[in-house]
Amino acid sequence: MTWNGWILAWRGFLVCSTFIFNVNFHPAAASQPNIVFVLADDYGYNDIGYHGSRIRTPNLDRLASEGVKLENYYVQPVCTPTRSQLMSGRYQIHTGLQHGIIGFAQPNGLPLDNPTLADKLKEAGYSTHMAGKWHLGFYKKDYLPTSRGFDSYFGYLGGSEDYYTHTVCMGRLYGCGLDLRNDVDPDFKENGTYSAFPFTQRAVNVIKAHDKSKPLFLYLAYQSVHAPLQVPERYLEQYSDIKDKHRHIYAGMVSCMDEGVGNVTAALQETGLWNNTVFVFSTDNGGQILEGGNNWPLRGWKGSLWEGGMHGVGFVHSPLLKKQGYVNKELVHVSDWFPTLVGLAGGSLNGTLPLDGFDQWSTISENSSSRRKELLHNIDPMHRPRGQALNTDSFDPRVRAAIRVGDFKLITGDPGNSSWIPPPSDSLFFVPTPVDDAPDKNIWLFNIKDDPNERNDLSQTRPDIVKQLLGRLAFYNSTAVPVRFPPDSLKASPRFHGGVWGPWE
């Protein structure tokens, strides 16, 4: 045997013995990573340091630069839709949640025949814990996080509330109520505490109390940085240079969240969990311009089908990544986390309804090409129609919808707010760029790779591609289930439930 042959043989022995060692003595630790998923709320594309923001995010920047920045990463335009796809791996047209968000008084939720990410990770042997915003329905106890795969929960069930009192008011008809729970019980103890602190603290406590014989799944869904614009004074000091009042407070909110992420990762390091952890950070949708967020240079903002609504901030940090410290430009979508994370956990996808997400671990870890060639952004048949129908039997362009096929993106119907808004840094006012689309225009086509800011509409010059993408929308539409969007119920009022929002059926 040559010298090289000996080296190869010796390496082979090492590989085999490591394998045997892992399988025999540390099956959980070696093969099942801890998964920590941090979701920010309404966090805009231009609101993180590494996208050139004036807002300082040292912890997020460091984690992202050591890990993989996902720069062709998509979420949904608003809260419930993104969270429903994260938890189910399925498009909204397949869960009935294609229209809007779940209201406080709406008897609605992510349908129970969709096992959640937490259900699947628990089934794979994980301890599963959640802190923060749920927003996937609570009208019956069966829809609460602890009924949907989480061993423990501390957070709020609705879409937004006061950061200090943890209460929300829904007009005179419904009144006001507390929305904060520990597992299933209302929690009145945190009155006066800014939510980023107790949510971070809960995450840190879960990490410190974690029994290492099991892998950990922790889902930390911050209230930050959604409206209302509130933050303790000390986070504002470093931003005295930002004169716009909303942007000023928003910047402080972002910095507070960044500090919280630093505390969570420090706890993971102190407990020795970090070197076997996959840490994911994602926004849930684009920034809300009216509440301090910003998505420059992207077009549009939260709630729209433009890139500013859903081209999201996202990154992964983990020593388990084969390739680290790079920018990934492969198409990845929030529905992909479900099969990706269940796959990493060595779990099984059996018992799920057909998934729309793809397992993207090799895409993220090795920068191999994405298995996702198409992305249905959404089809919302309940949104008010726009413009005229076509004389074809293909997809009706009056319907609000958008789809990505390769580099091309087609939008139909009402796309939502469509301005390009630069960050309101020093001035008290900002001036939206005027947009001159006719009010009945209802088809837009862009090459997102060449034109990520959607300035050059190709719908007139490439009718061939418009036709092809309308055909894909028609295909997806043929697989859609009816929209679930029941009317509000007065029974939801906190008046009937001791001043608390919670299950009423």
Ligand SMILES: *[C@@H]1O[C@H](CO)[C@@H](O)[C@H](O)[C@H]1NC(C)=O
């Ligand atoms: C992070 O930890 C420090 C030190 O314990 C603490 O003072 C700070 O309030 C924490 N920040 C958040 C957002 O939890």
Ligand SMILES: *[C@@H]1O[C@H](CO)[C@@H](O)[C@H](O)[C@H]1NC(C)=O
């Ligand atoms: C993680 O660190 C601990 C303690 O330093 C060590 O025993 C363990 O082997 C490491 N695990 C991995 C996957 O590197």
Ligand SMILES: *[C@@H]1O[C@H](CO)[C@@H](O)[C@H](O)[C@H]1NC(C)=O
């Ligand atoms: C598939 O699902 C069944 C029933 O839910 C479960 O008992 C079984 O263990 C699952 N199979 C795997 C490989 O996890």
